[in-house]
Amino acid sequence: MSTQQSRSAAKLMLAPAVFLLMAWMLVPLSMTLYFSFKKYLPLRGGDLGWVGFDNYTRFVSSSSFWPAIGTTFLIVGGVLVITVMLGILFALLLDQPFWGQGIVRIMFIAPFFVMPTVSGLVWKNMFMDPVNGFFAHLSKAFGSDPIQWLSQESILSLTIILSWQWLPFATLILLTAIQSLDSDQIEAAEMDGARLLGRFWFIIIPHLARAITIVILIQTIFLLAIFAEIFVTTAGAFGTKTLTYLIFQRVLESQNVGLGSAGGVYAIILANIIAIFLMRIVGKNLSD
Amino acid sequence: MARAISKKNKIINSLIAWTIGLIIFFPILWIIILSFKTEGDAIRSPIAVIFSNWTFENYFVVQDRSDYFKHFYNSVFIAFGSTFLGILIAVPASWSMAFVPSKRTRGILLWMLSTKMLPAVGVLYPIYILFIALGILDSRVGLVVVLMLMNLPIIVWMLYTYFREIPEEILEASRIDGAGLREEILFVLTPMALPGIASTVLLNIILAWNEAFWTLNLTAAKAAPLTAFIASYSSPEGLFYAKLSAASVMAIAPILIMGWFSQKQLVRGLTFGAVK
């Protein structure tokens, strides 16, 4: 429906949100862009002039860059693999009838609602501490040396922590997708002679394909931006500097704003590439 | 998909589900237990911990020494403030897109969602110096504004989907009945969309409460919410497991409860409707 009056009213009502988000986008972004082309060291001299694409090349050629890429890849990839695989299994499990469904669901979902700093510190201290942590006590009980989780198996440790946090998200999404599958389809397949594995492979998995894609895309975007867990556990040490953390350090810790801003631009481009794929899927859904 | 299955299968499913559930929930369970133990007991082996004495002392100590409730209040202020501010701005915007769609509506919605994808670290420095220039670094108000902007796309999106579920004829009937725009939104739309608005508020309070990038980088002594407060335990003095547990339990308890009620909203809000 629309009349002239409602159309003008609508434009007015949309304006604040659009204006605010546009300002939120343009102002800081253009500032980052601006800084990326300058040599700017607030603690050591301030604005030292334009340097063209210098920061961009230096960021990529720095010795921390490729390790950061590797770390990011390992952590994000690891979490994705774990959460999607376990997410599918857990979703299938939660879809079955059993006693105490309500309480079990709370238990499965809870980790997602724990704030990242609590999550990081609890795992670091109460579980992974090589002297007093839960795992340390377990290892001693079995007569072996406790694992130095965060100082040696640091990437694995972070992957475990993040997987614990994001598993509920994947499980919930996939569970929703499974429950939207018509039981008729599965029963028809049963009548057609498909056994458990067949039903799983030919009907459930294809139906889940879209949900899995969405889980992967959304989680990737959020995982790339992970900060607090690293901040409170390793502060980037032991090879746990992700791209995001590297940029943070350049900008706020070593205060090489120009360099950090160039890094920020890289991160933004990367996120946008993934966002394009995600928006395509969302956009298709919007057209109904 | 609830079909009748054999009792034997139900028992097996229950066993597996409960076992895995308990494993996943264990860390939370463990810190609840540790929060009621003395520091000395908290670092002992698990069996010893369980059978040692229970105490409430940690809950008091945390409040005394580090002014827990100030940080709690900051979290409340920031989470509720940013969410309600977002609702104020989003309701008209979502109304407009849901009921007077134009050719550009889809594009605008997608654009808004894409702003959520912006990596915060990419604009960290500009926001940081802007806040200093405006004098709002380490202020609750500053954080309310930033978090509102971070969550606005989700709030707009969720309200949009809930508004679309309202039959448009009812709004048209109110127009014919003489309701102007203000009356239409106030007396007809909002009451009908109340469950949807409540769900949106719930989810976004949770997201704002748990936000741990801006709250860590833009606050210090005055405006630090619970996220930052807990982060201060990363450089502890002496034994601290029990205190950390108590502080953590207090920090996450409200959200765990709210989170339980917002599962469906979580799917709707964070997958942008791509999964139904």
Added chain:
Amino acid sequence: MSWIQLKNVSKKFDDLEIIPPLNLEIKDGEFVVFVGPSGCGKSTLLRLIAGLEDVSSGQIFINGEDATEVSPAKRKLAMVFQSYALYPHMTVRKNISFPLRMAGVSNAEQVKKVDDAAKVLNLSEYLDRKPGQLSGGQRQRVAIGRAIVREPQAFLFDEPLSNLDAALRVGMRVEISELHKRLATTMIYVTHDQVEAMTMADKIVVLQNGKIEQVGSPLDLYRSPINTFVASFIGSPKMNIIEGVQASKHRSESIGIRPEHISISDTNGTWEGTIGVSEQLGSDTFFHVKCQFQDQSITVRAVGGLELAYGQTVFLTPDQKHLHRFDKSGLRIK
């Protein structure tokens, strides 16, 4: 007290012209029915009159005043929607008093008017219930009640009976007609059901693809349809339209004869055919007769209880007095 006039009113959605320029006059107190197949624009036309959509061109006059730019509320029209569009979170009483509240009527007045309307519509017992607790027919009446209290210049009905079951529909038809007699207010009624149109209207407007095919009283349309479309649309079962040799015998491109104007005999008549499906309604019997000169069966009405065997040979004789003749473009030949 109102007459409504549409002058060269047209409606476009994007570039698609749903309603080409159209002229129509509705007299004060008339019960006018817009009827036509799905997508003919009847609902759109109603919504243009209501002000819920803007006209793309042309003018709408209400009581001689140009109402084209006036908002829906200020046109003083009341609308009953197909889905009733009741406010689910308000009681029946609040639903009905809502327009009065919007108009700033005093609380005492509101109570009085709501009680009066409720009495007229048999809703007095239900005033404190919410729509979710009412049956379809009751919700219907609440929607009508909400329209009545406004004492509007005209009532607009958008397929109000479509969501009711058949038995309820017949009853409500009578109630709405009685309401019209009692209030003597102009009513514009949209439906795709030609039975509703025929039984309720003072004047019928037949629409197809946004164009007015014919305007007239029910009997006018029944007796003198202006073209084959109106001829087939009005009357149930449909008029038989016959082309070819049988039509040229009457110097026409096609002829039309209603089932009730054909007599059937097993001995002699104008056309020979065989019995196909027969429909026994008790009060009437309808036979679908296959004649040689066309593929389409001819529908014939006969007295209730008459049984003829499938495949039996019969003879049909059309009543010449009620034979309609149409030319190449489907228009009536006088």
